Amino acid sequence: MPGRATLLVTSGPDAGRSVRIDRPTLxxxxxxxxxxxxxxxxxxxxLRLFPRGDGIHVQNLDRSIxxxxxxxxxxxxxxxxxxxxxxxxxxLSLQFEKSAASHPLGEPARFGGAIGESKGMRKLFAxxxxxxxxxxxxxxxxxxxxxxxxxxxxxHARSERARGPFVTLDCGAIxxxxxxxxxxxxxxxxxxxxxxDRDGAFAQADGGTLFLDEIGELPIDLQPKLLRVLETRExxxxxxxxxxxxxxxxxxxxxRNLSEAVSANEFRRDLFYRVAVLQVEVxxxxxxxxxxLVLARSFLQRIRxxxxxAIPPELEAILLAHPWPGNVRExxxxxxxxxxxxxxxxxxxxxxxxxxxxxxxxxxQLPYQEARALAIERFERAxxxxxxxxVGNVVVRAAEHAGVxxxxxxxxxxxxxxxIGQG
Numbered sequence: 474m475p476g477r478a479t480l481l482v483t484s485g486p487d488a489g490r491s492v493r494i495d496r497p498t499l500x501x502x503x504x505x506x507x508x509x510x511x512x513x514x515x516x517x518x519x520l521r522l523f524p525r526g527d528g529i530h531v532q533n534l535d536r537s538i539x540x541x542x543x544x545x546x547x548x549x550x551x552x553x554x555x556x557x558x559x560x561x562x563x564x565l566s567l568q569f570e571k572s573a574a575s576h577p578l579g580e581p582a583r584f585g586g587a588i589g590e591s592k593g594m595r596k597l598f599a600x601x602x603x604x605x606x607x608x609x610x611x612x613x614x615x616x617x618x619x620x621x622x623x624x625x626x627x628x629h630a631r632s633e634r635a636r637g638p639f640v641t642l643d644c645g646a647i648x649x650x651x652x653x654x655x656x657x658x659x660x661x662x663x664x665x666x667x668x669x670d671r672d673g674a675f676a677q678a679d680g681g682t683l684f685l686d687e688i689g690e691l692p693i694d695l696q697p698k699l700l701r702v703l704e705t706r707e708x709x710x711x712x713x714x715x716x717x718x719x720x721x722x723x724x725x726x727x728x729r730n731l732s733e734a735v736s737a738n739e740f741r742r743d744l745f746y747r748v749a750v751l752q753v754e755v756x757x758x759x760x761x762x763x764x765x766l767v768l769a770r771s772f773l774q775r776i777r778x779x780x781x782x783a784i785p786p787e788l789e790a791i792l793l794a795h796p797w798p799g800n801v802r803e804x805x806x807x808x809x810x811x812x813x814x815x816x817x818x819x820x821x822x823x824x825x826x827x828x829x830x831x832x833x834x835x836x837x838q839l840p841y842q843e844a845r846a847l848a849i850e851r852f853e854r855a856x857x858x859x860x861x862x863x864v865g866n867v868v869v870r871a872a873e874h875a876g877v878x879x880x881x882x883x884x885x886x887x888x889x890x891x892x893i894g895q896g
Contacts, residue, residue, distance in 0.1 A: 485563030514561030528553030585627020591761035615755030618800030637681025645687035689729035737878035
């Protein structure tokens, strides 16, 4: 696990200057840059670096001169070891402290309500434990159902804001016409039906934590307003005239790759750096098989209220063989159904068939997030191949027709049909 890092100018007109990479760090000739260079070839905003759990994310912002690692021009890369970067006539050395204990393996393998025995989850728990002691904004990325909300709750519960409010706003479940008033509140008379003043999520979370779930779904035209609140720490309700100060820590989560969304101009770069001071990725359950039985046993013991409850061998085999597209949420629901039915063997057929055969009018049987994900998957399976076929299987044209960027269209295709997504 990479340790802390420092960016040092090793050659050029500013040799000897350095900056610690413990937050988003801008490098360039702009007076506001964290590492300001006087090299006339370097852009005002040349590159930005920010810490991640697996190293330092280096993002080139210059379209002409660029940023080079050896003979390779890089655009967007994560560096986990000491590396030299060349910008214009300046050479920078990204140096990591040699500290094997910078993110020690968590003992025990728990973080709040989250459990994991895999190496990846242990490291993630240790990193989030450190983040909990600070007040930095955190972005948690990962597929739907991996347990992002559980981790976010634990960060708040272990922070100095634990006695303050914890407010959740799901940016993907609110109508675009209502999300501004949900975030910032509204004044009496601001619109039809606004019969009294109402606090928004920021005011409700004052002194505590605001969890912006699915922040990747936030409308692009609202993002500048959110950025302004994060910069000024002042919020003005819709239809109001007076602003109020708020003291809020932001933790955000998304199942999208926000770095890709930024590159595709689907998410504001400046807002991304505000919310992703620390960016972590929660691996899907299929990539950490050693966690499956640990989680299943924990769910079973909690449901039955018996700390000695064990998973029978025949059910273990079924659980280990399943790819878990719904991740931890799907695993928990399967264990719940096992407790109700007591039948291990019937679960295998159900796991394979349910996503394709459950009628629309029976989705109510599932938790909201799982039902929503299933409905979206069905829509994409019907919509995306049809669009692709109408434009002669040309992904660029299909993306233009759908009104999304090419990388997003590829990502959606890969999710439902890996053979198409790779074409």
